[in-house]
Amino acid sequence: MEDIQGKLVGHSGKGRLEKIGKAVSFICIAFIVFVVVSILYFVASKGISTFTKDGVSLSSFLTGSVWNPGNVGEDGQPLAGALPMIAGSFIVTLLSALVATPFAIGAAIFMTEISPTVGKRILQPVIELLVGIPSVVYGFIGLTVIVPFIRGIFGGSGFGVLSAAVVLFVMILPTVTSMAVDTLNAVPRHYREASLAMGATRWQTIYKVVLRSATPGLLTAVVFGMARAFGEALAVQMVIGNAALMPTNLITPASTLTSILTMNMGNTVMGTLENNVLWSLALILLLMALFFNILTRWIGKKGAMK
Structure with missing residues (x-):
């Protein structure tokens, strides 16, 4: 009891x-x-x-190419055109993702399919080290190494979209690689065994079986890397030149949403037009973050349905 x-x-x-x-x-x-x-x-x-309060039209804000909120144009609208920063952010993000994706997938294939032992002992610690490096260190290396190198090869000041894309490529590479490794490791082993048993070579198995099975996860890794690149501020600010001009080429100074925000937010008074337009840029960044989140979930659901 x-x-x-x-x-x-x-x-x-x-x-x-x-x-x-x-x-x-x-x-x-x-x-x-x-x-x-x-x-x-x-x-x-x-x-x-x-x-709603300062009288800036949405169309002029999104399509205007002149950024000088303290002045007014001929049409009476404040010169608050955010198109140069929006274009700069997208161009830098896409360039860095395009360069990083093949390197990341290649490294992930080597670490999981070709030489897992070397990958775990050597490449995995290197990737973890790269992830832990602060953004300011990447920016300083870009300022002292990449900018002078591009200046010597292409001329000009060396500051611009190309320098920012190279820095972001190095920054997002370990993130995309780590997620790609996890994705490839998640592919069931019997997929590989069945392909090899049917007479396929190792490279045919990797290309036609492993990569196709892991496509949703790899796309998620790329989108995640793009989200990281789109929101990066300090490293990009140090190498892009911070000129609110349309990026007509890759080697002239330009700017991104984050670089303009970090430069000017502390120099404006809360409630003024100059401050409010910066918050509008921040709102665009927030909406893009939500977009990348939604896109990642959509890719994941599509992969689960397959």
Whole structure:
């Protein structure tokens, strides 16, 4: 009888602990949701005030090529054209992703399919080291090595989209590689065994079986790397030149959304037009982050359906 009572008391104690755990988990989740919603509301309200209070039209903001919010153009609209920064962000992101993707997938194939031992002993620690390097170090290396190198090869100042793309390529390479390695390792082993048993070579198995099975995961890795590149600020600011001009070529100074934000946010007064247009740029960055998130989830669902 006493044993039964002891078990009931113990079970009751576990039930109370379970309820407490659920309550703590719910509070933490509610707090996270509250913080995210607050950030979205704050950035959106500040960014939208450019169009509702300061009289800047959305079309002139998105398509204008002159960035000088303190002055007014001939049409009476403030010169707050964000197109140079938007174009610069997209060009730098796409260039870095295009260069990093083949290197990352090639390294992942080598680490998982060709030489897993060498990959784990040598390449994996190197990738983890690259991930842990601060952005300012990448930017300083770009400023002292990449910018002079591009200046010596192509002329000009060396600052521009090309320098920023090279720096971002090195920065996102370990991230994309790590995710690609995990994706390739997740491909079932019997896929490889069945392909080899049917007479396919190792390279045919890698190309026609492993890579095709891992395509959704590889695309997710690339999108994740693009999101990292799109939101990078300090390293890009140090090598791109920070000129609010349309990037007509790759070796002239340009700017991105993040570089303009980090340069000017501390030099404006809250509530002024100059400050509100910066919040509008931040809103574009936030929307792009949401877009990359949605795209990643969509790719994952498509892969799961297959």
